[in-house]
Amino acid sequence: MSRSIRPDAVLVQAVIAGALSFAHLHDLAAAAGQDGWKAWAYPVSVDLLLVAAWRRLRADGPSRLAWSWFLVALVASLGANVATAGFLDLAHPPAWLRFGVAGWPALAFLGGTLLAHSATVRSPADTAAGDRVPVPPAPAAPAPEPVFAPDAAPALPEAPTVPEAPAALVEHARKVADDHRARTGASIDTDTLRARLGVPAPMADAIAAQLT
Incomplete structure (x- = not known):
């Protein structure tokens, strides 16, 4: 099935x-003294510079460099259209026109080189956003398992601490106990001692x- 061509x-x-x-x-280049293939090269140069600047604007966004060129x-293109409409006597072109046409190749070469090889300057915010490496979220820590403390055992009563009697006091107590036995015939009890x-x-x- 053939497709219809619609302009x-x-x-x-x-x-x-x-x-x-x-x-x-x-026509403007030819009137300024550029004959032959050189006159045809001028419109190609102007249009290529216009396309290169437009592509730079579309690719990298608005910039002073791209807008300038x-x-x-x-x-250059609009001026040529207006100049050939009868505003200039192309049979006797002025000196500034000859100067502009003669200097255009160097100007176009400079503009094309800058558009092709100049680095795009990004704002600090865009640079930080572009260079930032996404960091995956850290895995959630597992919930701690509940720790059940064993039932506390009842505290045992501490054994009473028996004080240590000085040797001199024990010796004196022994004499008291001997005297008590000599008088009563029985061992001395704790309360009496x-x-x-x-x-x-x-x-x-x-x-x-210690006496027993």
Whole structure:
């Protein structure tokens, strides 16, 4: 099945406008003394610079460099269209026109080189965003397992600490006990020993344990 070819109005208009602009640039260059193939090279140079600046604007966004050379090429193209409409006597072109046409190749070469090889300057915010390495989120830490403390065992009562009786006091207690046995014929009890010595009950118990 054959596809029907339908012309695009915008494309047709672009071709017509491009051809007219191309012809005007050629005529202006020829009037300024550029004959032969050189006159045809001028419109190619202007259009290429215009396209290069536009592509730089589309690819990298607005920049002073791209806009400057886009306006330079646009002024060159628009100026040629206006100049060939009868505003200038192309049979006797002025000196500034000859100067501009003669200097255009160097200017176009400079603009094309800068557009092709100049690095795009990005803002610090864009640079930081572009250079940032995404960091994956850290895995969630597992929930700690509940720790059940064993039932506390009941505290055992501490054994009473038996004080250690001084040797001199034990020796004195022994004499008291001997005297008590000589008088009563029985061993002295703890309460009597505590009363005779004037010591606390734990100390009396410790002395009595050492006397037996």
